[in-house]
Each structure stands twice: as C-alpha cells, then as structure tokens.
Amino acid sequence: MITLRGLTYAYPGAARPVLRDVDLDIPAGAFALVVGASGSGKSTLLRAINGLVPHFSGGTISGDIRVAGRNPVQRGPRGMSASVGFVFQDPESQFVVDTVEAELAFAMENHGISRATMAERIEAVLHRLEMSHLRHRRISTLSGGEKQRVALASTLTLEPQVLVLDEPTSQLDPEGAEQMLALLRRLNREQGLTVVLSEHRLERILPYADQLIFLAGDGSVRSGAPREMLEAIDQAPPLVSLARRLGWHPLPLSVEEARSWVPPGGYVPDTRDLGQRVVAPGPVQVAVVNLGYAYGGRAALQGVTLEIGRGEMVAIMGRNGSGKTTLLKQMVGLLQPAAGTVRVRGQDTRSVPLEELIRIVGYVPQNPNALLFADSVREELAFTRRNHNLPATLPAGLLDALGVAPLVEQYPRDLSVGERQRVALGAILAAEPEIVLLDEPTRGVDREQKEAFMRYLAAERATGRTVIMATHDVELVAQCVDRLILMEDGRCIADGPVREVMFAHPAYCSQIGLLYQDGHTLTPDDVPGGAR
Amino acid sequence: MRNSYSWLIWALSASVLTLIARNPLYVTLIVLATWLVYLGVSRETPMVGSWRGLLRLGLVIWLVTIPFNALMNHQGEIVLFSFPEKWPLVGGPITLESVLAGAASGYALWALLFIFAAFNLVVDAAQLMRAAPAFLTQAGVVTTIALTFVPQMLASAREIREAQRIRGHRFRGWRDTLPLAMPLLTTAFEHAVQLSESMESRGLSGELTGLSSRRLRGLRAAIAAGLLLLLFGLLLRLAWVPLVGDLMLILATGILVYAFWDMGRHVRRTRYWRQRWRATDTAIALASLAALAAGLVAARWDRTLLAYAPAAGGPLLPAFNTWLGLAFVLLATPGLVLQAAEPAEPDTRDRLADLPGPETGR
Numbered sequence: 001m002i003t004l005r006g007l008t009y010a011y012p013g014a015a016r017p018v019l020r021d022v023d024l025d026i027p028a029g030a031f032a033l034v035v036g037a038s039g040s041g042k043s044t045l046l047r048a049i050n051g052l053v054p055h056f057s058g059g060t061i062s063g064d065i066r067v068a069g070r071n072p073v074q075r076g077p078r079g080m081s082a083s084v085g086f087v088f089q090d091p092e093s094q095f096v097v098d099t100v101e102a103e104l105a106f107a108m109e110n111h112g113i114s115r116a117t118m119a120e121r122i123e124a125v126l127h128r129l130e131m132s133h134l135r136h137r138r139i140s141t142l143s144g145g146e147k148q149r150v151a152l153a154s155t156l157t158l159e160p161q162v163l164v165l166d167e168p169t170s171q172l173d174p175e176g177a178e179q180m181l182a183l184l185r186r187l188n189r190e191q192g193l194t195v196v197l198s199e200h201r202l203e204r205i206l207p208y209a210d211q212l213i214f215l216a217g218d219g220s221v222r223s224g225a226p227r228e229m230l231e232a233i234d235q236a237p238p239l240v241s242l243a244r245r246l247g248w249h250p251l252p253l254s255v256e257e258a259r260s261w262v263p264p265g266g267y268v269p270d271t272r273d274l275g276q277r278v279v280a281p282g283p284v285q286v287a288v289v290n291l292g293y294a295y296g297g298r299a300a301l302q303g304v305t306l307e308i309g310r311g312e313m314v315a316i317m318g319r320n321g322s323g324k325t326t327l328l329k330q331m332v333g334l335l336q337p338a339a340g341t342v343r344v345r346g347q348d349t350r351s352v353p354l355e356e357l358i359r360i361v362g363y364v365p366q367n368p369n370a371l372l373f374a375d376s377v378r379e380e381l382a383f384t385r386r387n388h389n390l391p392a393t394l395p396a397g398l399l400d401a402l403g404v405a406p407l408v409e410q411y412p413r414d415l416s417v418g419e420r421q422r423v424a425l426g427a428i429l430a431a432e433p434e435i436v437l438l439d440e441p442t443r444g445v446d447r448e449q450k451e452a453f454m455r456y457l458a459a460e461r462a463t464g465r466t467v468i469m470a471t472h473d474v475e476l477v478a479q480c481v482d483r484l485i486l487m488e489d490g491r492c493i494a495d496g497p498v499r500e501v502m503f504a505h506p507a508y509c510s511q512i513g514l515l516y517q518d519g520h521t522l523t524p525d526d527v528p529g530g531a532r
Numbered sequence: 533m534r535n536s537y538s539w540l541i542w543a544l545s546a547s548v549l550t551l552i553a554r555n556p557l558y559v560t561l562i563v564l565a566t567w568l569v570y571l572g573v574s575r576e577t578p579m580v581g582s583w584r585g586l587l588r589l590g591l592v593i594w595l596v597t598i599p600f601n602a603l604m605n606h607q608g609e610i611v612l613f614s615f616p617e618k619w620p621l622v623g624g625p626i627t628l629e630s631v632l633a634g635a636a637s638g639y640a641l642w643a644l645l646f647i648f649a650a651f652n653l654v655v656d657a658a659q660l661m662r663a664a665p666a667f668l669t670q671a672g673v674v675t676t677i678a679l680t681f682v683p684q685m686l687a688s689a690r691e692i693r694e695a696q697r698i699r700g701h702r703f704r705g706w707r708d709t710l711p712l713a714m715p716l717l718t719t720a721f722e723h724a725v726q727l728s729e730s731m732e733s734r735g736l737s738g739e740l741t742g743l744s745s746r747r748l749r750g751l752r753a754a755i756a757a758g759l760l761l762l763l764f765g766l767l768l769r770l771a772w773v774p775l776v777g778d779l780m781l782i783l784a785t786g787i788l789v790y791a792f793w794d795m796g797r798h799v800r801r802t803r804y805w806r807q808r809w810r811a812t813d814t815a816i817a818l819a820s821l822a823a824l825a826a827g828l829v830a831a832r833w834d835r836t837l838l839a840y841a842p843a844a845g846g847p848l849l850p851a852f853n854t855w856l857g858l859a860f861v862l863l864a865t866p867g868l869v870l871q872a873a874e875p876a877e878p879d880t881r882d883r884l885a886d887l888p889g890p891e892t893g894r
Contacts, residue, residue: 050733052729052732052733055732056728056729056732076732077729077732077733077735078732078735078736081732081733081734081735082735084733085733086730086733086734088726088729088730090726092684092723093684093723093726093727093730094726094727094730095730096673096676096677096727096731096736097676098656102804105804105805106736107734107735107736108802108804109801109802109803109804110734110735110736110801111735111800112800112801112802113802114802115802115803115804115806118802118804119804122804140683151730154734155733155734158734158735329694332698334694334697334698354697354698355700355702358698358699358700362698363698365691365694365695367691367695369715369718369719369722370688370691370692370694370695370696370715370719371692371695371696371699371715372715373710373711373712373714373715383699383701383711384699384700387699387700387701387702388700413718427699428698428699431699431700
C-alpha cells in the first residue's frame with residue numbers, strides 16, 4: 001500500500017536531512033505504529049505519505065514514494081485526499097465549519113460529490129463511528145475525544161484507503177484515548193483500512209500494532225514486527241521493559257499476554273518493604289473546604305474538600321472536563337470560590353491579592369506557548385524574577401535540574417514541545433514558589449524528556465517543595481507521585497495513597513499494576529529483579 | 533432550515549430603509565419589527581448572549597456620540613448654551629437641534645446594528661456562506677474560517693493573559709504588551725498553519741478545475757483591471773467628469789460580472805443542503821420588497837417625507853405619514869412568521885426530502 005525507496009528529505013535551510021535514504025513497505029490492511037524521540041522525523045514521515053511534505057513545507061526530496069499506486073510528491077495533499085485521510089494532534093484546529101454534520105459534508109461538497117452520495121456516506125460514517133447523537137452539535141461544544149472523532153469521520157467521508165494519524169490521542173484523557181484506539185482497530189480489522197500512526201505512549205497501542213516503524217533520530221528508519229523490533233530498540237513501555245529485564249520470551253505486548261508470567265496473587269511482598277510511598281506531610285499548605293464553582297451556570301466544582309501538606313507530591317486525575325484545571329486555578333487565585341473556601345498557608349484566597357499569592361504558589365499552565373515570549377530562555381526566566389522584584393541571579397542549580405542549561409541562549413519558541421514545557425516550568429520556578437501547580441506537564445513529551453522531568457520531580461521531593469499536578473499520564477503518576485486524587489463531574493471521588501487509589505480504580509491503574517493486581521506492585525522497580 | 537435568501541431580502545430592505553429614513557418615528561417602526569424577529573429567535577440559539585453584549589455596546593456608543601455631535605455642529609436656533617467662539621471646533625452655540633439630530637442619526641446607526649444582529653441570529657453565518665454563489669466559494673470559505681477563528685483567538689488571549697498574570701506581569705505601559713502580544717501572535721500563526729494543513733489534507737484548497745493556467749491568469753488580470761476601473765470611475769464621478777465616470781463604472785461592472793461568472797463555472801462543488809423556498813419565504817420577500825418600494829418612491833417624490841433634519845432647518849418634531857407608516861409595518865411580517873412557527877430544529881427532512889438530486893454549483 002505504501003512503498004518508500006531511497007527517500008531522503010531535508011527541510012529548507014536544514015544542515016542535514018531528517019529522513020535519509022529510507023526504504024519502507026507498509027502492506028495493505030496493516031496497523032503500523034511509528035515511534036521515535038521528539039524531532040526524529042515521525043511527523044515528517046507521516047506527512048510525506050499524503051504529500052504535505054514537501055508540498056506544504058518546502059525543502060528538498062529525492063527517492064521514490066508510492067501510496068495506493070499514486071505518487072504524493074507529484075499529486076500533492078489535495079490530489080491524495082481521496083486516498084489518504086489525515087488526522088492531526090490538536091483537536092481544536094482542524095475544523096472549518098461550525099456543526100458536525102456541516103463539517104462532514106464540507107470536504108465532500110468541495111470534491112463535487114452528489115448530494116445523494118453525501119447523505120449516504122454521512123449516514124454510514126456516523127453510524128460506524130457511533131456518533132449519530134453528535135450530528136447536530138456545534139463543534140465548539142464537543143469534548144476533545146469527540147472532536148478527534150469528528151476529525152476522523154470527516155476524513156472517512158472521502159473513503160480513503162489509508163488513514164494517517166499524528167499523535168491522535170496525546171491530548172485526550174485515558175478513556176477518550178482508549179475509545180479512539182479501539183475505533184481505529186475496528187476500522188482496521190473490519191474495513192481493511194491501512195492505519196499508520198505515531199504515538200509517544202506506546203503502552204496504549206502496542207497490543208494493536210502489527211508493524212513497528214522506528215526512527216533512530218539520525219534520519220534512518222527501521223521497521224518490523226513489534227516483538228522483534230522491541231528487542232532491538234530502546235523505546236519501550238513499562239511492561240516491555242520489565243519483561244526484557246526478567247527475560248520473558250516471547251516479549252508480551254499487552255497485559256493479557258504477560259499474565260502467564262505472573263504467579264497468581266502477584267509477588268509476595270514480605271521480601272521487600274514496599275510500603276505506601278507517603279512522605280509524612282508537613283504543615284498544611286493548601287486547605288480546600290466544600291469548594292464550589294460554576295462556569296456560566298454549569299457546575300465545574302462541587303463540594304470539594306481536601307488538605308495538602310508541605311512536601312507532598314499529589315496528582316489529580318479524571319476525565320477531561322472533570323474539574324482538574326479549575327481546581328488548580330482556584331489554588332493559585334485565578335478563580336475565586338463561588339461556595340466554600342480555599343486557603344493557601346492559612347490565608348483565604350478571596351482576601352489575598354493575586355500578586356501576593358503568586359509569591360507562594362507557582363502555576364504552570366497546560367500550554368507552554370501561552371507563557372513564552374522573550375528572545376532567549378535566560379530572558380524568559382529573568383522576566384519572572386523582575387516581576388517579583390527578585391535579584392537577577394537565578395537560584396543555583398535550577399537550570400541544571402530542569403535540563404535547560406544548554407538552552408539558555410536559545411529562542412524558546414524554536415525548542416521542542418518537551419523543552420518548551422521545561423522552560424515554562426523554569427519561568428515559574430524562577431520565582432521560587434513553595435507550592436508548584438502543574439497542568440498536564442508531560443503532554444506531547446517523549447520518553448527521554450519525561451524521564452528528565454521525573455528526575456526533576458524526585459529532586460523537588462528532596463527539597464520539601466509541595467507539587468500538585470493534574471495529569472492523564474498514569475505511568476508518570478505510578479512512578480513519581482505519593483498521593484492520588486480522582487475527580488469526576490467536579491467532585492472528588494477518591495483521595496489517598498497512589499497504590500490504594502490505583503488498585504481501587506483500574507481505569508487509572510498502571511500497566512504493571514493491572515498485571516499483578518496485588519495491591520502494591522505498580523512499576524517495574526517494584527518487582528524483585530525488575531529494577532534497573 | 534430557514535431560507536437565507538428571503539431573510540437576506542428582509543435584512544437588506546430594512547437596512548436601506550433605515551439609511552434613507554433618518555426620521556426616528558419610522559426608524560422606531562423598523563426597530564420594533566426587528567425586535568419581533570429578535571424575540572422569535574432568542575429562544576433557540578445560544579449566540580444571543582454575545583449579540584446582546586454588542587447591542588449594549590452600541591447603545592453606549594450612541595449615547596457618547598450625542599454630545600460629540602452637539603459640540604461639533606453649531607447649526608440651529610434654540611441655543612442651550614455657548615462656548616467662546618475662539619475655542620477651536622467646539623466654540624460657538626450648542627443647540628437643541630444639533631442634539632436632536634445627533635440622537636436621531638445615532639439611533640439609525642444602532643437600528644442598523646440591531647437588524648444585522650437579528651439577521652445573524654436567524655440565519656447563521658455558515659449557512660449563509662454555504663448559500664453563496666459558486667464563484668464566491670473561496671471568499672465564503674475564508675469568511676467562515678475567520679468566523680470560527682476569532683472566538684478561538686479570544687480564548688487564547690484570555691489564556692495568555694492569565695498565564696502572564698500569575699507570572700507577576702503587570703500592565704504599566706506599552707512595553708508591557710509584548711508578553712501578551714507575542715504569544716498571541718505566534719499562537720494565531722501556528723493555529724493558522726495547522727488549519728491550512730488540515731484543509732489541504734482534505735482537499736479543501738478550492739482549486740478551479742478544467743481551467744487552463746493561461747485562462748486563469750487572464751481572468752485574474754481582468755478582475756484586477758475591473759477593480760481599478762471601478763476605483764477610477766468612482767473618483768471621476770465624484771470629482772471631475774461624471775459622465776465618463778459612469779461609463780467606466782458600467783464597464784467595470786460588466787468585466788467583473790463576466791470574470792466571476794466564468795470562474796464560477798469552473799468551481800466543481802456540490803451542496804449538501806438544498807435551501808427550500810416555502811410560502812412563508814414568499815411572504816417575507818414580498819412584504820419586505822413592498823416596504824422598500826414604498827420607501828424609495830416616497831424618498832424620490834418628496835425628500836422631506838422620510839428625512840429628519842432639525843439642524844438643517846427642518847421641523848423639530850419628526851413628521852409622520854400614516855400610509856408610509858403602514859408600509860413600514862410590512863417589515864414586521866418575518867417577525868410574525870417566526871412567532872407563529874415552531875422553533876427551528878435542524879431538520880433532516882430538508883436534506884432528504886428531495887433526494888436524489890445532485891445540485892452542482894455550475
């Protein structure tokens with residue numbers, strides 16, 4: 001279905017090609033997963049399949065590429081649109097019109113498809129993606145998962161043979177992501193659609209994939225069956241890295257496949273004291289009592305009560321729209337309670353001006369782009385210090401702890417997503433707040449960058465800083481966090497040590513936790529012999 | 533689904549009448565007719581909130597312009613008070629007539645805004661764009677994107693404002709706009725790039741088919757020439773030689789109509805929704821056109837019938853002609869139709885009623 005022969009591509013002005021002499025075959029009906037670090041060329045490879053590269057990006061391309069018998073370099077994305085459907089990472093910026101049905105019709109109208117056919121196809125696609133109930137909805141009122149479903153549906157109306165998706169689930173909550181992937185698998189199995197997608201969180205997709213394409217970062221591309229490839233590359237979800245360390249063969253790709261390796265009841269914990277990873281909390285830093293808040297009449301928080309002590313590392317999880325971000329914004333004083341109270345170090349957020357609160361509380365928003373504006377990373381951090389009337393010298397070790405020391409003179413907007421995320425974090429930490437609030441700190445961040453971030457968190461834990469983060473990243477929480485709070489419809493439905501909450505709520509449990517189900521094993525490090 | 537065309541006829545008729553009838557009594561009739569429409573749709577769309585805000589802003593602007601007009605325009609007999617003559621611009625008598633004239637023209641402008649708001653609520657912008665003739669498809673797509681883009685950018689602006697505030701950013705001078713403007717600019721740019729990638733991938737670049745590149749260049753040149761002729765024609769007409777100007781305008785219109793028509797023939801495009809013309813649409817169109825015709829005839833016959841110009845020596849109290857008033861009342865027909873009808877649900881019958889029947893934009 002897709003054949004690349006000696007494909008080499010370089011972006012305009014780039015010193016070296018991002019894809020070098022690539023040979024690749026993706027057969028019809030395959031479910032191919034593209035992996036590699038940020039900047040290794042995953043998006044470039046995917047965009048070459050429908051001609052966005054080089055038609056949209058410019059640059060130089062050589063070698064041969066065929067997709068469904070057509071040459072995307074010659075035909076361009078428009079010419080390929082009937083054969084290749086493309087879904088992007090950001091659910092927000094893919095739509096042209098306002099309602100779901102109109103959006104589905106729009107591409108077909110532009111292709112001059114007859115009205116009868118349009119009606120038929122829309123009916124069929126809505127039914128197949130189980131979204132008939134969304135038909136008349138305004139797109140702006142949909143959740144992220146629903147939006148991605150609309151984006152998928154609008155490409156399917158053109159009846160492509162190949163579906164290409166660039167990190168389609170990175171901005172969705174675990175449940176939304178799971179549904180999206182199940183849908184893709186069904187389209188692949190039942191309709192024979194060839195699916196090619198990239199994704200950072202391998203654990204979600206490995207069980208579905210029958211081909212794994214690895215970009216090493218030097219322009220070279222390797223491809224093969226997932227099991228064989230995983231033996232050879234360093235990218236692996238927790239389950240696979242555990243299996244590799246314990247020498248399980250053949251490598252299990254899903255929790256189901258791994259079950260046979262695990263003694264019933266998990267490992268007996270008496271050999272090691274795993275305990276509950278809880279640091280005895282110091283004096284109360286944040287106290288929320290019976291907090292209520294609503295956006296334009298729609299309740300976002302209802303009766304939330306919790307206390308967070310000094311030095312605690314807390315994660316807040318829950319579906320999109322469950323109130324996580326609203327709760328964080330309440331803690332930094334960006335929003336004020338409609339009911340109940342929020343106290344930060346004993347002070348009511350309603351009676352303390354924001355200028356004073358932000359000396360104690362630092363909040364890193366979801367989107368680092370909202371923060372970064374200066375000409376260099378150094379300037380970005382200095383700006384925060386100036387605003388807080390602090391001396392210009394940065395706290396010792398901050399740049400190193402965040403891994404941004406080599407980047408200080410760079411232009412922040414040119415950095416990768418993960419690097420920008422850390423610069424944004426630095427821009428907040430430069431004010432040396434005692435409490436740090438993080439909103440989705442690992443969104444769109446690759447494995448290496450995530451590990452750097454986890455090292456930073458471990459260092460923070462040592463300094464006694466309080467860290468509270470809203471996240472969808474189950475594995476991150478399993479590895480670094482002490483306490484987990486689950487939110488649903490603006491209410492706090494669980495609050496306790498990570499192990500307790502994860503094992504009681506399998507939808508939020510780590511892969512290793514689901515495998516052992518013994519109440520204490522959550523990460524490879526918890527398994528005897530599994531630690532590095 | 534409502535028919536865009538009949539409602540467009542109503543909105544245009546009401547707007548033209550508001551422009552030629554500055555008389556506040558007639559304008560009030562138009563405002564009342566529009567009010568009926570506004571009430572009729574306000575139950576069914578969440579967009580009412582944002583328009584309500586804009587209408588309130590319009591009221592404030594209106595109130596501000598009244599003293600402005602009174603200060604600048606010193607015509608009239610009834611002097612309220614005077615500023616020393618040597619004061620530039622504002623010096624001289626402040627008259628009741630100029631206060632009233634300012635109030636009346638501000639009122640008419642607000643009425644235009646109100647008509648525009650009601651029209652937008654009745655027929656949503658996307659629906660209107662879809663109804664645009666084939667040659668306007670590209671312009672329609674651009675406008676549609678702009679309409680969805682603006683609210684997204686407003687949301688980004690809010691997000692950026694919040695993010696900088698919690699970094700301790702305060703607004704003290706123009707230099708402090710950089711931390712807000714820079715992220716907004718780059719966000720808008722990135723968003724635009726992503727959207728255009730997404731559109732390209734779905735084949736939405738709006739290419740013309742079956743048109744040789746030479747002919748396309750010719751047509752584009754013709755459009756450019758037509759627009760230039762239009763500009764010069766207008767200038768000539770206003771300033772120097774009206775007859776030559778008129779001839780140039782006619783020529784320019786001819787060229788533009790031909791070029792757009794020819795381009796439109798080459799846009800391969802179908803329509804998913806067919807707008808149905810119902811009996812109520814006939815009623816709306818006829819009533820609106822009748823009101824418009826009455827107003828135009830009256831204005832042609834005797835300018836003072838519709839005008840209100842106290843500052844230019846006209847009567848202080850606006851005149852009112854009952855027959856003309858009745859003609860203006862016809863503009864209330866769409867509002868009455870709306871009040872009588874069920875709230876509009878997205879109607880699948882509109883789509884399926886007359887299947888199959890491909891309607892191409894050729």
